[in-house]
Amino acid sequence: MPVPIAFCATPLDGTANFGATVTGVDLNDLNDETFLKLQTALYRYKMLIVKDQAGLTPSNQYLLNRRFDPDAPGEHADTVRNKADKSAIPSAAFLAEIPEARQVRIVGTGLIPKGHYGTVADQVLPGGSHVPFHETPLTEEELASGDTRFWRWHIDAPLYPKSAHTARVTTLFAHTLPKGEDLTVRFDDGTDRTMKMKPGRTSFIECTNLFRSLTPEQQALAENSLVEYAPKPYMWTSACKARSDGFFLLSEGKELPLEDMPGADEAEAQILPMVWPNAMTGEKAFMVHAIAARKLHLKKSKDDTVRIVDDITEVRQILDDMQRPFLKPENIVFSPYEEGDLAIWLNRSCRHTAMEYPKEKYGPRIMHQCHLLASDSPADPTPIPEVEL
Ligand SMILES: [Fe+2]
Incomplete structure (x- = not known):
């Protein structure tokens, strides 16, 4: 009998x-017993790299997602998003389903040979690119030389309709x-800051740390204010361009009017607090998907009167002033997974972005990804008990 190896979580x-x-x-x-340790580690450290899972089946990956939210309806959130909204991200271009577990998607770039966990034909995923999204993207030569950018910082969140x-x-x-070789990540935010990263990794920031970085006045504003997202926010912003840090949308009047978005229903727009509590530790995360935000309901304190900000330029500027100072190298992690590892992150605490790389030179990237619509709102999560690690 193999000797069982004890569960161990080691901070990065x-x-x-x-x-x-x-x-x-x-x-x-x-x-x-081990799952509860894993869950405690996740709510404590917010992102885990579970080593040496080369045999992990897509079905067991799906069941793991369900275990973190047993009352979840069990549907991949992108399925719902793509039904309700049209994304600025051409999801179909870089996602494929796995027959044995359709709620687990293949995310990646390059050839996925026939027979990959039951796929019946070769599939070539072109992979995503920051080029259509950034106002002034890197050139082909820069990309080929190994330069890259933060493509599109986001939360895995449909943000529409209300039940999603x-x-x-x-x-x-x-x-x-x-x-x-390592890529060079360029901030291109008016500084010449760069970072080195291994190709194929995902970039992360963690938003309880972001909340802690705010001034006391900003924290009070964040704790008392709400963000109103647009109905069908990804369709609404589908013509918009981003600044070169992938963190901020330019306000050029390109947002689609409601009447040009069939089925968009104001009554289904999500309105969420700026701060989401950690369901286990109670820590506060500043979680605003600024790209999708349309209005702010601002209160500087509990007893303040609400100021509605509906000028989109002002909405974006207020959010940028709060969160952009945090986007600097010491707060960013390139998830250090290797082949056969599973990354798990608290999607109500972390924001992330994929990172482009020169496909011909570096070869394919095949990832299995899953996030399921939740059974509860991030504003008011069901408490999750902690166990000893
Ligand atoms: Fe994502």
Whole structure:
């Protein structure tokens, strides 16, 4: 009998103050005791890299997502989003379904050979690119030389209609990773800041740390204010361009009018607090998907009167002033997964972006991704008990 290896969560090195690697777990054979440790580690460290899961089946990945939210309806949130909204991200271009677990999607770039967990034909995923989204994208030569950008910072959140609650967790299994020298991440935010990263990794920031970085006045504003998202927010912004840090939309009057979005219903627009509580620790995360925000209901304190801000330029500027100072190298983690690892992140605490790489030079990237619509609202999550690690 193999000696069982004990569960161990080790915080990541570095300055970003979140993330941990986990060993001593077999996700294909996960008992309740170990799952509860994994869950506690996730709510404590917000992002986990579970090492050595090369045999993880898509069905067991799906069941793991469900275990983090047993009352969830069980549908991939992108399915709902794509039905209700048309994304600025051409999802169909880089997502494919896995027959044995249709709520687990293949995200990636390049050839997925026939027979990949039951797929019946070769599929080539062109992969996403920051080029159509950024106002002044990198040139082909810059991309080919190994430069990259933060493509599009986001939360895995449909944000429409009202019943489409943002997933508690996202899981991302690294089946095949591109290979080659490190990329140079350019901030292109008016500074010459750069970072080095391995190709195929995902960039993360963690938003309880963001909340802590705010001034006391900003924290009070964040705690007492609401964000009103647009109906069909991804269709609404589908013609908009982003600044070069992938964090901010330019206000050029390109948002679609409501009457040009068939079926868009004002009554179904989500209105959420700026601050989402951690269901286990109670920590406060500044979680605003600024790209999708349309109005702010601002209050500087509990007893203040509400000021509605509906000028989109002002909405974006207020949010940018609060969160952009946090977007700096010491707060960013390039999730250090290797092939066969599973990344899990608290989708109500982290924001992330995929990172483009030169496909021909580095080869395919095949990831299995899952985030399910949640059973509860991130504004008022069901408390989750902690266990000893
Ligand atoms: Fe995502």
